Amino acid sequence: MKFPGKRKSKHYFPVSLRDPLLLQQAQPDNEASPSWVVGIDQTLVDIEARVDDAFVERYGLSLGHSLVIEDDVAEALYQELVRENLITHQFAGGTIGNTMHNYSVLADDRSVLLGVMCNNITPGSYAYRYLGNTSSRTDLNYLQGVDGAIGRCFTLISEQGERTFAISPGHMNQLRPESIPEAVIAGASALVLTSYLVRCKPGEPMPQATMTAIGYAKKHNVPVVLTLGTKYVIADNPQWWRDFLKEHVSILAMNEEEALALTGESDPLLASNKALDWVDLVLCTAGPVGLYMAGYTEEEAKRKTQHPLLPGAIAEFNQYEFSRVMRLQDCQQPLRIFSHIAPYMGGPEKIMNTNGAGDGALAALLHDITANNYHRSNVPNSSKHKFNWLTYSSLAQVCKYANRVSYQVLNQHSPRLTRGLPEREDSLEEAYWER
Ligand SMILES: Nc1ncnc2c1ncn2[C@@H]1O[C@H](COP(=O)(O)OP(=O)(O)OP(=O)(O)O)[C@@H](O)[C@H]1O
Numbered sequence: 001m002k003f004p005g006k007r008k009s010k011h012y013f014p015v016s017l018r019d020p021l022l023l024q025q026a027q028p029d030n031e032a033s034p035s036w037v038v039g040i041d042q043t044l045v046d047i048e049a050r051v052d053d054a055f056v057e058r059y060g061l062s063l064g065h066s067l068v069i070e071d072d073v074a075e076a077l078y079q080e081l082v083r084e085n086l087i088t089h090q091f092a093g094g095t096i097g098n099t100m101h102n103y104s105v106l107a108d109d110r111s112v113l114l115g116v117m118c119n120n121i122t123p124g125s126y127a128y129r130y131l132g133n134t135s136s137r138t139d140l141n142y143l144q145g146v147d148g149a150i151g152r153c154f155t156l157i158s159e160q161g162e163r164t165f166a167i168s169p170g171h172m173n174q175l176r177p178e179s180i181p182e183a184v185i186a187g188a189s190a191l192v193l194t195s196y197l198v199r200c201k202p203g204e205p206m207p208q209a210t211m212t213a214i215g216y217a218k219k220h221n222v223p224v225v226l227t228l229g230t231k232y233v234i235a236d237n238p239q240w241w242r243d244f245l246k247e248h249v250s251i252l253a254m255n256e257e258e259a260l261a262l263t264g265e266s267d268p269l270l271a272s273n274k275a276l277d278w279v280d281l282v283l284c285t286a287g288p289v290g291l292y293m294a295g296y297t298e299e300e301a302k303r304k305t306q307h308p309l310l311p312g313a314i315a316e317f318n319q320y321e322f323s324r325v326m327r328l329q330d331c332q333q334p335l336r337i338f339s340h341i342a343p344y345m346g347g348p349e350k351i352m353n354t355n356g357a358g359d360g361a362l363a364a365l366l367h368d369i370t371a372n373n374y375h376r377s378n379v380p381n382s383s384k385h386k387f388n389w390l391t392y393s394s395l396a397q398v399c400k401y402a403n404r405v406s407y408q409v410l411n412q413h414s415p416r417l418t419r420g421l422p423e424r425e426d427s428l429e430e431a432y433w434e435r
Protein backbone atom coordinates (compact mmCIF):
# COMPACT_ATOMS: atom_id res chain seq x y z
CA MET A 1 0.00 0.00 0.00
CA LYS A 2 1.30 3.35 -1.06
CA PHE A 3 -0.04 6.04 1.24
CA PRO A 4 -2.19 8.78 -0.28
CA GLY A 5 -0.56 11.56 1.68
CA LYS A 6 2.98 10.38 1.13
CA ARG A 7 3.48 12.46 -1.98
CA LYS A 8 3.16 15.59 0.04
CA SER A 9 5.67 16.55 2.68
CA LYS A 10 3.14 18.58 4.66
CA HIS A 11 0.43 16.05 5.25
CA TYR A 12 -2.25 17.16 7.64
CA PHE A 13 -2.09 13.87 9.52
CA PRO A 14 1.60 13.09 9.34
CA VAL A 15 2.61 9.55 10.03
CA SER A 16 5.39 9.74 12.59
CA LEU A 17 8.84 8.75 11.49
CA ARG A 18 8.85 5.96 14.02
CA ASP A 19 5.69 4.53 12.62
CA PRO A 20 6.33 0.79 12.28
CA LEU A 21 4.23 0.85 9.16
CA LEU A 22 6.66 3.08 7.36
CA LEU A 23 9.56 0.90 8.44
CA GLN A 24 7.64 -2.07 7.16
CA GLN A 25 7.16 -0.37 3.82
CA ALA A 26 10.89 -0.56 3.24
CA GLN A 27 10.57 -4.35 3.27
CA PRO A 28 9.71 -6.31 0.13
CA ASP A 29 5.99 -6.43 -0.53
CA ASN A 30 3.97 -9.31 0.73
CA GLU A 31 2.07 -10.98 -2.12
CA ALA A 32 -1.21 -11.25 -0.26
CA SER A 33 -2.25 -7.70 0.51
CA PRO A 34 -4.32 -7.31 3.69
CA SER A 35 -6.34 -4.41 2.27
CA TRP A 36 -8.33 -4.22 -0.91
CA VAL A 37 -11.46 -2.84 -2.50
CA VAL A 38 -13.94 -4.86 -4.53
CA GLY A 39 -16.20 -3.64 -7.32
CA ILE A 40 -18.85 -5.08 -9.62
CA ASP A 41 -19.05 -3.94 -13.21
CA GLN A 42 -20.50 -4.67 -16.60
CA THR A 43 -17.41 -5.76 -18.51
CA LEU A 44 -17.09 -3.22 -21.33
CA VAL A 45 -14.54 -2.17 -23.90
CA ASP A 46 -14.71 1.50 -24.87
CA ILE A 47 -14.60 2.13 -28.61
CA GLU A 48 -13.86 5.82 -28.88
CA ALA A 49 -14.66 7.76 -32.04
CA ARG A 50 -14.96 11.39 -33.10
CA VAL A 51 -18.36 12.07 -34.62
CA ASP A 52 -20.63 15.02 -35.39
CA ASP A 53 -23.98 15.68 -33.72
CA ALA A 54 -25.86 14.33 -36.77
CA PHE A 55 -24.28 10.94 -36.19
CA VAL A 56 -25.57 10.86 -32.62
CA GLU A 57 -29.04 11.78 -33.82
CA ARG A 58 -29.04 9.27 -36.65
CA TYR A 59 -28.62 6.37 -34.28
CA GLY A 60 -31.31 7.59 -31.89
CA LEU A 61 -28.79 8.44 -29.14
CA SER A 62 -28.98 11.27 -26.66
CA LEU A 63 -26.12 13.78 -26.62
CA GLY A 64 -24.05 13.53 -23.43
CA HIS A 65 -25.73 10.38 -22.14
CA SER A 66 -25.39 6.62 -22.02
CA LEU A 67 -28.06 4.55 -23.76
CA VAL A 68 -28.32 0.82 -24.41
CA ILE A 69 -28.73 -0.11 -28.09
CA GLU A 70 -29.93 -3.27 -29.85
CA ASP A 71 -27.52 -5.58 -31.66
CA ASP A 72 -28.60 -4.51 -35.18
CA VAL A 73 -28.14 -0.82 -34.35
CA ALA A 74 -24.74 -1.59 -32.79
CA GLU A 75 -23.65 -3.45 -35.90
CA ALA A 76 -24.73 -0.63 -38.26
CA LEU A 77 -23.08 1.98 -36.02
CA TYR A 78 -19.86 0.00 -35.77
CA GLN A 79 -19.73 -0.56 -39.53
CA GLU A 80 -20.13 3.17 -40.17
CA LEU A 81 -17.32 3.97 -37.71
CA VAL A 82 -15.04 1.49 -39.46
CA ARG A 83 -16.04 2.57 -42.96
CA GLU A 84 -15.47 6.24 -42.20
CA ASN A 85 -12.28 5.52 -40.26
CA LEU A 86 -13.59 7.36 -37.18
CA ILE A 87 -12.31 5.10 -34.39
CA THR A 88 -9.50 6.70 -32.41
CA HIS A 89 -9.06 4.32 -29.43
CA GLN A 90 -10.23 0.92 -28.22
CA PHE A 91 -9.58 0.43 -24.55
CA ALA A 92 -10.92 -1.35 -21.48
CA GLY A 93 -13.72 0.70 -19.89
CA GLY A 94 -16.73 0.38 -17.60
CA THR A 95 -17.12 2.91 -14.84
CA ILE A 96 -16.22 0.48 -12.02
CA GLY A 97 -13.57 -1.35 -14.05
CA ASN A 98 -11.92 2.05 -14.54
CA THR A 99 -12.21 2.83 -10.85
CA MET A 100 -10.70 -0.49 -9.75
CA HIS A 101 -7.85 -0.11 -12.23
CA ASN A 102 -7.19 3.48 -11.14
CA TYR A 103 -7.32 2.54 -7.48
CA SER A 104 -4.72 -0.18 -8.09
CA VAL A 105 -2.46 2.21 -9.97
CA LEU A 106 -2.72 4.90 -7.27
CA ALA A 107 -2.38 2.61 -4.25
CA ASP A 108 -0.06 0.16 -5.98
CA ASP A 109 -2.22 -2.45 -4.34
CA ARG A 110 -4.96 -4.97 -4.89
CA SER A 111 -8.48 -4.35 -6.12
CA VAL A 112 -10.88 -7.14 -7.03
CA LEU A 113 -13.18 -6.84 -10.02
CA LEU A 114 -16.34 -8.93 -10.23
CA GLY A 115 -18.15 -9.32 -13.55
CA VAL A 116 -18.10 -11.61 -16.57
CA MET A 117 -15.38 -12.66 -18.98
CA CYS A 118 -15.50 -14.75 -22.17
CA ASN A 119 -14.62 -18.41 -21.70
CA ASN A 120 -12.84 -18.40 -25.04
CA ILE A 121 -10.44 -15.54 -25.62
CA THR A 122 -8.57 -15.10 -28.87
CA PRO A 123 -5.65 -12.69 -29.30
CA GLY A 124 -6.83 -9.28 -30.46
CA SER A 125 -10.45 -9.83 -29.36
CA TYR A 126 -12.24 -7.33 -27.13
CA ALA A 127 -11.89 -9.63 -24.13
CA TYR A 128 -8.17 -9.88 -24.84
CA ARG A 129 -7.86 -6.10 -24.95
CA TYR A 130 -9.84 -5.75 -21.77
CA LEU A 131 -7.47 -8.01 -19.85
CA GLY A 132 -4.41 -6.41 -21.43
CA ASN A 133 -5.52 -2.88 -20.47
CA THR A 134 -6.24 -3.68 -16.83
CA SER A 135 -3.67 -3.19 -14.04
CA SER A 136 -1.87 -6.35 -12.95
CA ARG A 137 -2.82 -5.29 -9.41
CA THR A 138 -6.51 -5.72 -10.26
CA ASP A 139 -7.45 -9.26 -9.31
CA LEU A 140 -9.51 -10.77 -12.16
CA ASN A 141 -9.55 -14.29 -10.74
CA TYR A 142 -13.18 -14.06 -9.63
CA LEU A 143 -14.64 -13.09 -13.00
CA GLN A 144 -17.41 -15.44 -14.07
CA GLY A 145 -17.01 -17.14 -17.47
CA VAL A 146 -19.67 -16.65 -20.17
CA ASP A 147 -20.13 -18.25 -23.58
CA GLY A 148 -20.46 -15.04 -25.54
CA ALA A 149 -19.11 -11.53 -25.96
CA ILE A 150 -18.41 -8.91 -23.30
CA GLY A 151 -20.03 -5.51 -23.83
CA ARG A 152 -18.98 -2.66 -26.09
CA CYS A 153 -19.31 0.98 -25.14
CA PHE A 154 -19.24 3.24 -28.20
CA THR A 155 -17.79 6.43 -26.77
CA LEU A 156 -18.72 9.12 -29.25
CA ILE A 157 -16.89 12.41 -28.80
CA SER A 158 -18.38 15.51 -30.39
CA GLU A 159 -16.42 18.47 -31.73
CA GLN A 160 -17.04 20.25 -28.41
CA GLY A 161 -15.53 17.34 -26.45
CA GLU A 162 -18.90 16.15 -25.16
CA ARG A 163 -19.21 12.38 -24.95
CA THR A 164 -22.20 10.19 -25.70
CA PHE A 165 -22.24 6.49 -24.86
CA ALA A 166 -24.02 3.77 -26.82
CA ILE A 167 -23.88 0.45 -25.01
CA SER A 168 -24.02 -2.86 -26.86
CA PRO A 169 -24.35 -5.15 -23.85
CA GLY A 170 -23.34 -8.60 -25.14
CA HIS A 171 -23.25 -10.84 -22.06
CA MET A 172 -22.17 -8.13 -19.62
CA ASN A 173 -25.30 -8.51 -17.46
CA GLN A 174 -25.02 -12.29 -17.05
CA LEU A 175 -23.27 -12.15 -13.66
CA ARG A 176 -25.05 -14.57 -11.31
CA PRO A 177 -25.49 -14.27 -7.53
CA GLU A 178 -23.52 -17.49 -6.92
CA SER A 179 -20.48 -15.87 -8.60
CA ILE A 180 -20.21 -13.33 -5.76
CA PRO A 181 -17.53 -14.53 -3.31
CA GLU A 182 -18.58 -13.67 0.23
CA ALA A 183 -15.04 -13.76 1.68
CA VAL A 184 -13.77 -11.23 -0.87
CA ILE A 185 -16.48 -8.79 0.14
CA ALA A 186 -16.17 -9.53 3.85
CA GLY A 187 -12.49 -8.53 3.89
CA ALA A 188 -12.76 -5.49 1.61
CA SER A 189 -12.51 -1.85 2.66
CA ALA A 190 -15.42 -1.01 0.35
CA LEU A 191 -17.83 -2.58 -2.13
CA VAL A 192 -18.08 -0.31 -5.18
CA LEU A 193 -21.18 -0.28 -7.42
CA THR A 194 -22.73 1.83 -10.16
CA SER A 195 -26.36 2.64 -10.83
CA TYR A 196 -25.81 1.20 -14.34
CA LEU A 197 -25.93 -2.28 -12.78
CA VAL A 198 -29.71 -2.17 -12.54
CA ARG A 199 -30.13 -1.15 -16.19
CA CYS A 200 -30.82 -4.66 -17.49
CA LYS A 201 -33.39 -6.58 -19.48
CA PRO A 202 -35.98 -8.47 -17.42
CA GLY A 203 -34.57 -11.80 -16.25
CA GLU A 204 -30.90 -10.83 -16.48
CA PRO A 205 -29.15 -11.82 -13.24
CA MET A 206 -26.90 -8.75 -12.70
CA PRO A 207 -29.28 -6.87 -10.34
CA GLN A 208 -29.69 -9.99 -8.21
CA ALA A 209 -25.91 -10.52 -8.10
CA THR A 210 -25.55 -6.90 -7.00
CA MET A 211 -28.11 -7.34 -4.21
CA THR A 212 -26.31 -10.49 -3.05
CA ALA A 213 -23.06 -8.53 -2.84
CA ILE A 214 -24.81 -5.75 -0.89
CA GLY A 215 -26.18 -8.38 1.50
CA TYR A 216 -22.65 -9.66 2.21
CA ALA A 217 -21.32 -6.12 2.63
CA LYS A 218 -24.00 -5.33 5.20
CA LYS A 219 -23.41 -8.59 7.04
CA HIS A 220 -19.70 -7.77 7.37
CA ASN A 221 -20.10 -4.02 7.93
CA VAL A 222 -18.31 -3.10 4.70
CA PRO A 223 -19.26 0.33 3.35
CA VAL A 224 -21.17 0.24 0.06
CA VAL A 225 -20.11 2.89 -2.47
CA LEU A 226 -22.46 3.87 -5.28
CA THR A 227 -21.56 6.01 -8.26
CA LEU A 228 -24.50 7.41 -10.23
CA GLY A 229 -23.68 6.59 -13.87
CA THR A 230 -25.91 9.03 -15.72
CA LYS A 231 -28.67 11.43 -14.74
CA TYR A 232 -31.22 9.59 -16.87
CA VAL A 233 -30.99 6.37 -14.88
CA ILE A 234 -31.70 8.48 -11.76
CA ALA A 235 -34.33 10.76 -13.31
CA ASP A 236 -36.38 7.68 -14.26
CA ASN A 237 -37.25 7.21 -10.61
CA PRO A 238 -35.47 9.50 -8.11
CA GLN A 239 -37.50 8.32 -5.12
CA TRP A 240 -36.49 4.71 -5.78
CA TRP A 241 -32.85 5.81 -5.71
CA ARG A 242 -33.28 7.86 -2.52
CA ASP A 243 -34.77 4.82 -0.81
CA PHE A 244 -32.00 2.64 -2.21
CA LEU A 245 -29.34 5.00 -0.87
CA LYS A 246 -30.93 5.17 2.55
CA GLU A 247 -31.21 1.43 2.83
CA HIS A 248 -28.01 0.19 1.24
CA VAL A 249 -25.40 2.87 0.53
CA SER A 250 -22.76 4.52 2.68
CA ILE A 251 -20.74 6.55 0.16
CA LEU A 252 -22.24 8.34 -2.84
CA ALA A 253 -20.31 9.65 -5.86
CA MET A 254 -22.05 11.76 -8.50
CA ASN A 255 -21.67 14.76 -10.74
CA GLU A 256 -23.79 17.89 -10.42
CA GLU A 257 -26.32 16.77 -13.05
CA GLU A 258 -26.91 13.45 -11.34
CA ALA A 259 -27.07 15.33 -8.04
CA LEU A 260 -29.85 17.52 -9.42
CA ALA A 261 -31.80 14.53 -10.73
CA LEU A 262 -31.47 12.84 -7.35
CA THR A 263 -32.15 15.72 -4.96
CA GLY A 264 -33.85 18.46 -7.01
CA GLU A 265 -31.03 20.82 -5.92
CA SER A 266 -28.94 22.43 -8.66
CA ASP A 267 -26.37 23.77 -6.18
CA PRO A 268 -23.87 20.91 -5.64
CA LEU A 269 -23.33 21.99 -2.02
CA LEU A 270 -27.04 21.85 -1.19
CA ALA A 271 -27.42 18.61 -3.13
CA SER A 272 -24.54 17.06 -1.18
CA ASN A 273 -26.05 18.26 2.09
CA LYS A 274 -29.39 16.74 1.11
CA ALA A 275 -27.74 13.42 0.22
CA LEU A 276 -26.25 13.29 3.74
CA ASP A 277 -29.81 12.56 4.89
CA TRP A 278 -29.35 9.15 3.23
CA VAL A 279 -25.60 8.34 3.20
CA ASP A 280 -22.44 8.93 5.27
CA LEU A 281 -20.19 10.58 2.72
CA VAL A 282 -20.76 12.39 -0.59
CA LEU A 283 -18.38 13.21 -3.44
CA CYS A 284 -19.98 15.57 -5.95
CA THR A 285 -17.90 16.60 -8.96
CA ALA A 286 -18.94 19.70 -10.84
CA GLY A 287 -16.80 19.90 -14.00
CA PRO A 288 -15.08 23.30 -14.30
CA VAL A 289 -16.37 24.28 -10.83
CA GLY A 290 -14.24 21.56 -9.23
CA LEU A 291 -15.66 19.25 -6.59
CA TYR A 292 -17.51 19.22 -3.30
CA MET A 293 -17.43 16.70 -0.50
CA ALA A 294 -19.80 16.36 2.44
CA GLY A 295 -19.64 13.97 5.38
CA TYR A 296 -19.90 13.49 9.11
CA THR A 297 -17.32 13.89 11.83
CA GLU A 298 -17.29 13.44 15.59
CA GLU A 299 -18.12 16.77 17.28
CA GLU A 300 -15.45 16.22 19.94
CA ALA A 301 -12.74 15.64 17.33
CA LYS A 302 -13.66 18.30 14.78
CA ARG A 303 -10.83 20.44 13.41
CA LYS A 304 -11.02 24.00 12.12
CA THR A 305 -9.73 24.73 8.65
CA GLN A 306 -6.71 26.92 8.03
CA HIS A 307 -8.03 27.83 4.59
CA PRO A 308 -10.17 30.95 4.03
CA LEU A 309 -13.82 30.39 5.01
CA LEU A 310 -15.99 30.07 1.92
CA PRO A 311 -19.35 31.70 1.24
CA GLY A 312 -22.15 29.59 -0.19
CA ALA A 313 -25.70 28.43 0.36
CA ILE A 314 -24.40 27.09 3.68
CA ALA A 315 -22.42 29.97 5.19
CA GLU A 316 -18.74 29.21 5.92
CA PHE A 317 -19.46 25.63 4.96
CA ASN A 318 -15.81 24.57 4.92
CA GLN A 319 -15.22 25.57 8.55
CA TYR A 320 -14.36 22.05 9.73
CA GLU A 321 -12.92 20.61 6.54
CA PHE A 322 -9.70 19.65 8.35
CA SER A 323 -11.68 16.96 10.21
CA ARG A 324 -11.59 13.30 9.31
CA VAL A 325 -14.75 11.56 8.13
CA MET A 326 -16.74 9.07 10.19
CA ARG A 327 -19.74 6.93 9.29
CA LEU A 328 -22.88 8.29 10.90
CA GLN A 329 -23.46 5.01 12.75
CA ASP A 330 -20.02 5.40 14.42
CA CYS A 331 -20.56 9.01 15.60
CA GLN A 332 -21.59 9.76 19.17
CA GLN A 333 -22.33 13.37 18.32
CA PRO A 334 -22.37 13.74 14.53
CA LEU A 335 -21.41 17.02 12.89
CA ARG A 336 -21.84 17.66 9.16
CA ILE A 337 -18.69 18.85 7.41
CA PHE A 338 -18.17 20.16 3.89
CA SER A 339 -15.32 21.04 1.60
CA HIS A 340 -14.85 22.43 -1.89
CA ILE A 341 -11.91 22.67 -4.22
CA ALA A 342 -11.50 24.39 -7.59
CA PRO A 343 -9.95 22.36 -10.45
CA TYR A 344 -6.29 21.59 -9.90
CA MET A 345 -4.17 24.33 -11.50
CA GLY A 346 -7.36 25.62 -13.15
CA GLY A 347 -7.59 22.42 -15.24
CA PRO A 348 -5.44 21.33 -18.17
CA GLU A 349 -4.76 23.84 -20.96
CA LYS A 350 -6.72 21.71 -23.41
CA ILE A 351 -9.45 19.23 -22.53
CA MET A 352 -10.18 16.78 -25.35
CA ASN A 353 -12.91 15.09 -23.33
CA THR A 354 -13.81 14.74 -19.66
CA ASN A 355 -14.47 11.00 -19.87
CA GLY A 356 -13.59 9.30 -16.58
CA ALA A 357 -12.57 12.39 -14.61
CA GLY A 358 -15.21 11.65 -11.97
CA ASP A 359 -14.22 7.97 -11.78
CA GLY A 360 -10.66 9.12 -11.12
CA ALA A 361 -11.79 11.24 -8.19
CA LEU A 362 -13.61 8.26 -6.68
CA ALA A 363 -10.52 6.06 -7.02
CA ALA A 364 -8.58 8.60 -4.94
CA LEU A 365 -11.25 8.57 -2.23
CA LEU A 366 -11.20 4.76 -2.15
CA HIS A 367 -7.43 4.87 -1.79
CA ASP A 368 -7.71 7.12 1.25
CA ILE A 369 -10.33 4.88 2.88
CA THR A 370 -8.36 1.71 2.26
CA ALA A 371 -5.14 3.30 3.51
CA ASN A 372 -6.98 4.03 6.76
CA ASN A 373 -7.93 0.36 7.15
CA TYR A 374 -4.42 -0.71 6.25
CA HIS A 375 -2.98 1.62 8.85
CA ARG A 376 -5.51 0.50 11.46
CA SER A 377 -4.77 -3.18 10.92
CA ASN A 378 -1.01 -2.57 11.10
CA VAL A 379 -0.86 0.04 13.87
CA PRO A 380 -4.10 -0.46 15.81
CA ASN A 381 -2.86 1.51 18.83
CA SER A 382 -1.96 4.60 16.83
CA SER A 383 -3.63 7.81 18.01
CA LYS A 384 -5.02 7.97 14.49
CA HIS A 385 -7.48 5.24 15.47
CA LYS A 386 -8.75 6.55 18.76
CA PHE A 387 -12.02 7.03 16.91
CA ASN A 388 -13.44 4.75 14.26
CA TRP A 389 -12.67 7.01 11.27
CA LEU A 390 -13.66 6.19 7.71
CA THR A 391 -10.87 8.17 5.99
CA TYR A 392 -7.15 8.39 6.65
CA SER A 393 -6.99 12.08 5.75
CA SER A 394 -9.09 15.15 6.44
CA LEU A 395 -11.98 15.98 4.12
CA ALA A 396 -9.97 18.89 2.68
CA GLN A 397 -7.03 16.61 1.96
CA VAL A 398 -9.23 14.00 0.27
CA CYS A 399 -10.67 16.76 -1.95
CA LYS A 400 -7.18 17.78 -3.00
CA TYR A 401 -6.19 14.26 -3.81
CA ALA A 402 -9.39 13.48 -5.72
CA ASN A 403 -9.05 16.70 -7.67
CA ARG A 404 -5.43 15.99 -8.51
CA VAL A 405 -6.35 12.57 -9.89
CA SER A 406 -9.18 14.04 -12.02
CA TYR A 407 -6.66 16.45 -13.50
CA GLN A 408 -4.38 13.55 -14.35
CA VAL A 409 -7.20 11.72 -16.14
CA LEU A 410 -8.13 14.87 -18.11
CA ASN A 411 -4.53 15.52 -18.99
CA GLN A 412 -3.90 12.07 -20.40
CA HIS A 413 -7.22 12.04 -22.34
CA SER A 414 -8.25 8.58 -21.21
CA PRO A 415 -10.19 7.26 -18.19
CA ARG A 416 -7.59 4.70 -17.08
CA LEU A 417 -4.43 6.05 -15.48
CA THR A 418 -1.32 4.88 -17.27
CA ARG A 419 0.86 5.50 -14.22
CA GLY A 420 0.65 6.66 -10.60
CA LEU A 421 1.12 10.26 -9.51
CA PRO A 422 4.60 11.68 -8.95
CA GLU A 423 5.86 11.00 -5.41
CA ARG A 424 6.40 14.68 -4.65
CA GLU A 425 5.00 17.65 -6.41
CA ASP A 426 5.87 21.25 -5.80
CA SER A 427 2.56 22.13 -7.36
CA LEU A 428 0.67 20.64 -4.44
CA GLU A 429 1.91 23.60 -2.39
CA GLU A 430 -0.92 25.98 -1.56
CA ALA A 431 0.28 28.94 -3.66
CA TYR A 432 0.06 26.89 -6.78
CA TRP A 433 -3.58 26.06 -6.36
CA GLU A 434 -4.68 29.60 -6.97
CA ARG A 435 -3.37 30.06 -10.50
N1 LIG B 1 -13.80 21.88 -17.94
C1 LIG B 1 -13.06 21.57 -16.87
N2 LIG B 1 -12.09 22.40 -16.43
C2 LIG B 1 -11.33 22.09 -15.37
N3 LIG B 1 -11.48 20.97 -14.64
C3 LIG B 1 -12.41 20.10 -15.01
C4 LIG B 1 -13.26 20.34 -16.14
N4 LIG B 1 -14.10 19.30 -16.26
C5 LIG B 1 -13.79 18.45 -15.26
N5 LIG B 1 -12.78 18.92 -14.50
C6 LIG B 1 -12.17 18.27 -13.31
O1 LIG B 1 -12.58 16.90 -13.29
C7 LIG B 1 -13.40 16.65 -12.14
C8 LIG B 1 -14.55 15.71 -12.50
O2 LIG B 1 -15.24 16.24 -13.60
P1 LIG B 1 -16.76 15.97 -13.97
O3 LIG B 1 -17.66 16.61 -12.98
O4 LIG B 1 -16.87 16.37 -15.38
O5 LIG B 1 -16.83 14.38 -13.81
P2 LIG B 1 -17.95 13.37 -14.31
O6 LIG B 1 -18.99 14.07 -15.08
O7 LIG B 1 -18.35 12.56 -13.14
O8 LIG B 1 -17.05 12.47 -15.28
P3 LIG B 1 -17.20 10.90 -15.65
O9 LIG B 1 -18.63 10.51 -15.42
O10 LIG B 1 -16.82 10.87 -17.11
O11 LIG B 1 -16.22 10.19 -14.82
C9 LIG B 1 -13.86 18.01 -11.65
O12 LIG B 1 -14.06 17.99 -10.26
C10 LIG B 1 -12.67 18.90 -12.04
O13 LIG B 1 -11.62 18.79 -11.08
Ligand SMILES: Nc1nc2c(ncn2[C@@H]2O[C@H](CO)[C@@H](O)[C@H]2O)c(=O)[nH]1
Pocket: 041, 042, 044, 045, 046, 066, 092, 093, 094, 095, 096, 098, 153, 165, 167, 194, 196, 229, 355, 356, 357, 359, 415
Ligand atom coordinates in the same frame (compact mmCIF):
# COMPACT_ATOMS: atom_id res chain seq x y z
N1 LIG C 1 -20.73 -0.23 -16.28
C1 LIG C 1 -21.07 0.67 -17.18
N2 LIG C 1 -20.18 1.61 -17.57
C2 LIG C 1 -20.57 2.52 -18.50
C3 LIG C 1 -21.87 2.51 -19.08
N3 LIG C 1 -21.94 3.57 -19.95
C4 LIG C 1 -20.74 4.17 -19.93
N4 LIG C 1 -19.88 3.54 -19.06
C5 LIG C 1 -18.47 3.82 -18.77
O1 LIG C 1 -18.28 5.06 -18.14
C6 LIG C 1 -16.88 5.35 -18.27
C7 LIG C 1 -16.61 6.81 -18.02
O2 LIG C 1 -17.08 7.22 -16.80
C8 LIG C 1 -16.49 4.86 -19.66
O3 LIG C 1 -15.21 4.26 -19.66
C9 LIG C 1 -17.61 3.88 -20.02
O4 LIG C 1 -17.14 2.58 -20.33
C10 LIG C 1 -22.79 1.51 -18.65
O5 LIG C 1 -23.95 1.42 -19.09
N5 LIG C 1 -22.34 0.61 -17.71
